[in-house]
Amino acid sequence: MKRLRVLMTREEIVPERLAGATVVVLDVFMATTTLLTILENGARGVYPAESLEEAEEIREKLGPDDVLRGGEQDAARIDGYDHGPFPEEYAPAIVAGKDVVFVTTNGTRAIADAAGADRVILGCLRNAPAVARELEESGADSIYLVCAGSAGRFTVEDFLGAATIASHLDLKDWRLNDAAWLALDFMERHGENIPEALKGGRAGRWFVEHDRMDAFRFVADVGASELVPEVKAGQLVSTSAGQQGSWSASQHVSQSGKNTTNRNDESGGRRPERTV
């Protein structure tokens, strides 16, 4: 029987049970939203790092030229790094032709925690429908939607991201764990108004109360992106649902009906894998 599990925090991962599974890691505020954006905006290579130490190792292997470092530690910017954790810091003009090494407190650690899975995909609200299509088309029969959480605790936004993906799957005859059941139940109530649900969480309220509505709306824009980033050999590669895993069309119409421009179209398909 096919199985869908939602994990409420990355701490619920049992690494030895991930063999054969497809894991979607969600850190909606902000790591997976920002990593998606960096890739979408045309970075040459995107490298999520588990720790500052690993980030340094990756940078040394990449060499000194055209490498940006970004992220946060305990919500603070990192001394000496070029950029922070927010998507708007990684505009196309900033990241085009650059490698980006990215490290955060929860999200990139969750990516590392999932390394034992067959596939590790990055999900957020913006690409939730695309991730769901990729999961269906891949025929995956053991799926974990892993909420990164914050400092070991549950967060509404990651759960909302997982719930949005789950609600786009045809789960007839699938076996769900309790958190997956709760996620579908949650979407029955909130599926029509994702931004309001996002404000239920502490992080979502922070953006609203600190007049960061542009960032909030960017994060909450379900279906804005067709890109499905996958971690391969430590690097993000682009998958696009419905296109046999390649990302080559120059423009997509997202499920929400908006046109989204693919700023990566010069890449001509799946990025080459590169081991660092």
Place this chain on the structure above:
Amino acid sequence: MKRLRVLMTREEIVPERLAGATVVVLDVFMATTTLLTILENGARGVYPAESLEEAEEIREKLGPDDVLRGGEQDAARIDGYDHGPFPEEYAPAIVAGKDVVFVTTNGTRAIADAAGADRVILGCLRNAPAVARELEESGADSIYLVCAGSAGRFTVEDFLGAATIASHLDLKDWRLNDAAWLALDFMERHGENIPEALKGGRAGRWFVEHDRMDAFRFVADVGASELVPEVKAGQLVSTSAGQQGSWSASQHVSQSGKNTTNRNDESGGRRPERTV
């Protein structure tokens, strides 16, 4: 500002942050439901143990007479123990005048994990309204509702128990963590039909599918008990909301309108504490 936190699993506990807090531990299927029942049915002393080793130490200190051992490990009965994890195994005729040492995989470990708190209370669906009244009357301003979870993972039933308690609190001006917000949201949807929500979880469905409806209904009977067990010096003591912490009236009318008989009325108030 007063703070209410729901923790999705006992693994979310950070022991050093519990100082000054009141913790309610919930393991609805079954540890906290059964421990409540053992106390309510007139056991002389009830001792939750973190591990088989600790259970053995407690029994040795109690001496050989009139001591029962019960519980489970990984859902299996324990070799040599008198009883398992289910409330119906601890009828008044069984436990009256006896000490009971009780150890389970998740629930009694969660109780041990909470030991750093000012107060540790046991909650379940049966005493959820009484626990809420006790929390309000005590003036607690830092409350953790800790779902024990199962093998490190979220369970619907413990969350439902926490949500039921939270829904009985006046939380105006309280600060809630994300899981507490979700709990209140969940109750808006399911508060009128707790048994149906309980069936959303794997454990709840197990009881239904295995023709254990008596046990299921017992667990799901919100407000059936007025007793609020509290852990003091390793032993459960009886608190009853609305009676200045003593448990002496012979009969209570629960919020659900049923009469519940206090089989402990001969104890004449708060049990003496006893260190083992």
